Amino acid sequence: MPLTDRWLALGLWVVLSAAGIAAARIDFFPPAGAREAQVADAAFRLLMRLAAPVFALVVTVLVVALARRRGHGDPPPDAVVGPEHPAVPRAWFGLTAALAAYVIYNPGLVGIHEMRGDPQADVVVRVDATSWYWEVTYPESGVRSREVVLPAGRRVRVEITSRDVLHSFWIPAFRTKVDAVPGLRTVLLVTPTTVATSETHHAYRLQCAELCGTGHDTMRATVRVVDEATFRRWLQEQRRTARPGRP
Numbered sequence: 001m002p003l004t005d006r007w008l009a010l011g012l013w014v015v016l017s018a019a020g021i022a023a024a025r026i027d028f029f030p031p032a033g034a035r036e037a038q039v040a041d042a043a044f045r046l047l048m049r050l051a052a053p054v055f056a057l058v059v060t061v062l063v064v065a066l067a068r069r070r071g072h073g074d075p076p077p078d079a080v081v082g083p084e085h086p087a088v089p090r091a092w093f094g095l096t097a098a099l100a101a102y103v104i105y106n107p108g109l110v111g112i113h114e115m116r117g118d119p120q121a122d123v124v125v126r127v128d129a130t131s132w133y134w135e136v137t138y139p140e141s142g143v144r145s146r147e148v149v150l151p152a153g154r155r156v157r158v159e160i161t162s163r164d165v166l167h168s169f170w171i172p173a174f175r176t177k178v179d180a181v182p183g184l185r186t187v188l189l190v191t192p193t194t195v196a197t198s199e200t201h202h203a204y205r206l207q208c209a210e211l212c213g214t215g216h217d218t219m220r221a222t223v224r225v226v227d228e229a230t231f232r233r234w235l236q237e238q239r240r241t242a243r244p245g246r247p
């Protein structure tokens with residue numbers, strides 16, 4: 001390849017890589033309302049920064065091949081089949097394999113440990129999915145509700161199941177999502193960080209994220225993250241006003 005083409009290719013790669021790395025700073029997501037959401041967003045940004053130079057190199061090679069290395073007609077009988085420089089594909093394979101191994105470790109294993117490594121929780125919430133609504137129970141206080149009320153700054157263990165078909169528990173502000181499976185109690189550990197409600201931001205809603213029938217899109221519930229004193233008062237209030245058989 002002529003020297004000018006090499007410089008052009010290098011320049012294109014640098015510009016595309018820089019654009020990809022800069023794009024990782026854009027706020028793609030709704031506000032992160034939980035410690036786990038911050039971990040997920042940091043993982044996304046790290047993966048984007050690592051992937052940008054790799055993808056930029058693929059695009060650069062493609063552009064150079066199309067613009068400068070096109071042949072005309074049939075290839076000559078003595079055409080070289082295979083790489084011009086055998087060290088290049090070997091280095092490419094080694095580098096991308098090393099990157100893949102690294103991202104399995106971080107943010108893969110490191111991120112899972114940060115999100116789920118500590119099984120301790122301050123509050124337990126049970127969520128039962130039925131086509132097409134959610135029922136929320138606070139077993140420590142015997143309260144049942146149709147909205148999810150959580151204390152900010154406390155680690156919450158959400159135990160999820162379904163009474164009929166597969167559903168999925170998803171609060172966009174928390175990022176993480178867990179299937180509601182009939183016969184199983186799946187677990188989501190989350191630490192809400194910000195006082196907010198469905199009225200202040202639409203990302204604070206419990207939304208089914210598994211296609212479950214004609215009412216799937218309407219299968220949502222209000223989410224309210226409140227300070228701990230308000231949470232305790234709400235539990236007491238619910239207990240006082242609860243009637244047998246009333247959800």
Ligand SMILES: [Cu+2]
Pocket residue numbers: 167168208209210211212213215216217219
């Ligand atoms: Cu659904």
